Amino acid sequence: MVRAIFETIDDMPLDNTFINKSNVDSQVKSILYNNVVSPKDERAWLMKAITLIDLTTLSGDDTSSNVRRLCRKAAYPIPIDIMNPSDNLHTAAVCVYPTKVPDVCTALKAMKLEKNIQVAAVATGFPSGLYPLATRLEEIRMTVGYGATEIDVVIDRSLVLTGEWETLFNEIQQMKKACGSAHLKVILGVGELGTYYNVYKASMIAMMAGADFIKTSTGKEAVNATLPIGLVMCRAIRRYYQMTGHKVGLKPAGGIKTVQDTLNWLVLLYTELGPDWLTPALFRIGASSLLDVIINHLKSTNQISCS
Template sequence: MSARNPGTDFDLEWLSKVRVNTQAVLKRAQHIQGLKLPKKQWQTAWLLKAASCIDLTTLAGDDTPSNVHRLCVKAIQPVRYDLLRRMDMHDKGLTTAAVCVYPSRVADAVRSLKAANSCLPVASVATGFPAGQTPLETRLQEVRMAVRDGATEIDIVINRTLALTGQWEVMYREIVQFREACGDAHMKTILATGDLGTFTNIYKASMVAMMAGSDFIKTSTGKEAVNATYPVAIVMVRAIRDYFLRTGHKVGFKPAGGIRTAQEALVWLTLIKEELGNDWLHPHLFRLGASSLLADIERQVYHHVTGQYAAYHEQPMA
């Protein structure tokens, strides 16, 4: 992870001047989706880069110690060893960026990774994920428990009610408290952009989250009706850029929810390169929140190496 974002004082004047040009955002998103994507070995190199930025996630009601263990094993070896060997990539230490689980499964993930001698970070969702509608003290307690059990990254959710009713300072103060509860753990703030209504609201929520000390801002919980979209991402990464230009602090970006294909992963990397530059093309400033994406990336790598597509049963499950 990169240097922490210390946050800034709450600045209502900065927020009140914000106006987002919707047509320009949509046009830019369309342009980025129309760009030519890399092919052949260049595509495979980009896909391995994408794999290294994945927060490999399981957030299901039926999570058990055994499927968390399987997730950890997959995160340590995201692409089959024989495929990496054929590309001379077997000794480059390729892993996903982290594993992401519910707070009650953090101890299972930490145990599995420790047994495998891996120092891969464990991220945990907290603060009443996904709705954020539990009392503040409960949400803070959840953060503390996840950190106590060994989570080194915490994905919090904002209270959407505060964003929708324009109570930005109250939201700022809540996030500051979450940041304190995180201690040394890095904090990713989920905006649940599908619930926020307008691009201007999304920009303001992004800025408030960064002012309050978020190390990352994240699009979605994956549980909303609309999750990570390219126009929303452009609004958020422009907020990241504005924050960096004003404060000198780099904040990371994490799209999550509905990202399933290798092709989409390439578009996300292109968007980051175009909007924020190469500094952000690393796991310490860019993450992809996904559970099924890795299977498709591995399938494309298999095709590059062998000239054929693998059946899904030929790949270790993500």
């Protein structure tokens, strides 16, 4: 399906949507209540989750050595002493700051996994986005030049809060162009957007401007990925797909810390968008510690055993 191209935000109606917060919250509760993952299916869902993780380190003290260790963990997420023969999998991507992209590329190439695991990097004045557009675009180009295959850009949230939608649209369009062949993942910073309607409209504008993924958060906000926000973004993705025939991915990030959190997000995505979205091409979980939580849970429940 050829992707629709939008020259301006006037090409798609955006102002005929009304979102009732109480209804959204109650619908999330209903979805989870009616779609409980059974104990016998839990392991399969969690193994799927591992393949959807963007294994992330965004610390000020990141070094080449700890980035290389993270890459090995992404390549071999299940310890060999507890691996089943069928557990030949890896995470979807490794996500780092721009200057650490060469370390990721080198590590993945050494393991011959450069075509299997994506190299993601944050850019555009992460996490605030409050930098001149010219420097944000140059940061994207430099990061792609370092070898990143996916760029997680952060929008200037003040443009949403002040209703400068056309400017937001134009900025994301330019970010998409600066990405070249790299995928564009647009971080909305949902915890700072004020309303569910702002989240919905920002989601639609990001997709219209060329986003390959829309992402909830930087992980640095006080409020990050929540399931009601996820439902709003899923509905935006579904509406955009119905109108254009183009599938855009979703990446929740920040605050997904438990096995139950993980299962809840998988259930939400499956029920709202269907099984086609439960692939690394259309769904990612941004996390730094979640992989260890999943592995420890599977160990404790004897769902991974020695082969």
